[in-house]
Amino acid sequence: MKLLIVAGSTRLASFNRKLAHAAADLARAAGAEVTHLELADFDIPMYNADLEARGTPADVMKLKxxxxxxxxxxxxxxxxxxxxxxxxKNTIDWVSSPVKSDPAWQDGFKSFSGKVVGMLSASPGALGGLRSQSHLAPLLLNAQCWVAPQAFALGHAGDAFDAQGQLVNEKHRGSVQAVIDQVLFAAGRLSH
Ligand SMILES: Cc1cc2nc3c(=O)[nH]c(=O)nc-3n(C[C@H](O)[C@H](O)[C@H](O)COP(=O)(O)O)c2cc1C
Structure with a gap:
């Protein structure tokens, strides 16, 4: 199964990037073919329809x-x-916008439709960024994704990783694994 993992932060010491790394390791060990995206590698400006009318940026096309x-x-x-x-949000807005000049990309949700998406979050706060998930889920559903019921919010993220960026708590690793397992399971059945 081809699994894409991405964090919504480009901060060097980002907890969500660390969580994405940990999830990528666990998913590879579970047999998934993982693509770990770093949004910092994509040159994507703030969405503006006037800018888009002059041509969708090459990195948006790559991401689509x-x-x-x-x-x-x-x-x-x-x-x-x-x-x-x-x-x-900016990344999703660009990717979901139809490319008027390209017949292959007239459907804005082409990149989203039917995808099985697992949500993770991390925050120094106690709730672990859970509220970001409650906003992200309806956006993904609107874009025709299947959102996995299993999700995990890592609270007190400043204490959760060792110097190598690995999750120190077995329970946390298990919670990330449960999301991965469900996403791989569902995607395996829905993508045929
Ligand atoms: C503008 C701003 C608003 C924030 N609001 C929240 C919040 O509502 N809840 C929360 O748990 N953390 C909040 N934080 C703290 C972030 O969770 C923290 O900066 C975290 O490290 C960001 O994720 P990252 O480590 O992956 O970059 C906020 C941070 C910023 C900069």
Whole structure:
């Protein structure tokens, strides 16, 4: 199963990027073919329809194709003001916008439709960014994704990783594993 993992933060010491790394390791061990996306590697401006009218940026096209090619996704979503980050929203807005000049990309939800998405989040706070997930889920459903019922929010994230960026608590690893297992299970059945 081709699994895409991405974090909604580009911060160097980001907890969500660490969580994405940990999830990628666990998913590879579970036999998934993992693509670990770093949004910092994509040159994507703030969405503006006037800018888009001059041509969809090449990195948006790259992302559309990558997301389209992966039936299963894990999104590690930081929480800003009780919601997901502008980075994540901006990325999703670009990817979901139809490319008027390209017949292959007239359907804005082409990259989203039918994807099985597992949500993880991490925050220094006690709730672990859970509220970002409660905003992200309806967005994904609207974009025709299947959102996995199993999700995990890692609270007190500052204490959760060792110096190598590994999750120190076995229970946390188990919670991440449960999301991965459900996403791989569901994607395996829904993508045929
Ligand atoms: C503008 C802003 C708003 C934030 N709001 C919340 C919040 O509502 N809930 C929360 O748990 N943490 C909040 N935080 C703290 C983030 O969870 C923390 O910065 C976290 O490290 C961001 O994720 P990252 O480590 O993956 O970059 C906020 C941070 C910023 C910069």
């Amino acid at each position: 194709q990558l997301m389209f090619e992966h039936p299963a996704w894990i999104i590690c979503s930081p929480e800003y003001n009780g919601s997901y980050t502008a980075l994540l």
